[in-house]
Amino acid sequence: MNVLHGGCHCGNVRVELATARSPGELSLRTCQCTFCQKHGARYASDPGGRLTITVADAALLHRYRFALGVTDFLICRACGVYVAATTTEAPELLGVVNVNVLDDQVTLPRTAEPMVFDGESVEGRTARRVRGWTPVRMSVAPR
Numbered sequence: 428m429n430v431l432h433g434g435c436h437c438g439n440v441r442v443e444l445a446t447a448r449s450p451g452e453l454s455l456r457t458c459q460c461t462f463c464q465k466h467g468a469r470y471a472s473d474p475g476g477r478l479t480i481t482v483a484d485a486a487l488l489h490r491y492r493f494a495l496g497v498t499d500f501l502i503c504r505a506c507g508v509y510v511a512a513t514t515t516e517a518p519e520l521l522g523v524v525n526v527n528v529l530d531d532q533v534t535l536p537r538t539a540e541p542m543v544f545d546g547e548s549v550e551g552r553t554a555r556r557v558r559g560w561t562p563v564r565m566s567v568a569p570r
Contacts, residue, residue, distance in 0.1 A: 430444070454540065457541050
């Protein structure tokens with residue numbers, strides 16, 4: 428497994444993406460919603476991998492929701508960096524990492540495929556995420 432490390436600017440929210448794919452083989456996506464566009468987010472996931480999210484101070488983690496309200500966009504309150512998104516509707520915790528927070532940017536693909544998810548139902552969105560998002564292990568230190 429390849430393990431990619433990263434996190435927010437201040438280090439409160441750390442991520443590790445474990446994947447059998449090499450970093451150059453990851454397919455990157457850009458969601459076209461206004462939130463993702465305003466953050467310049469580029470995403471990677473691997474349904475056969477594992478995304479570990481570690482939060483040092485729970486009080487500094489903001490879970491932002493909008494639209495269908497079934498996604499937690501994880502933002503560090505201390506430094507303002509948007510790190511990852513997790514879904515609240517799947518049978519297990521699933522997520523995608525914003526690859527802009529990964530430490531090693533050199534080995535990642537430069538281009539990302541634009542994706543439009545307008546008009547998806549909660550059920551359709553959940554089914555798509557079950558097929559393509561990464562299982563998440565999340566550890567949040569108590570307040």
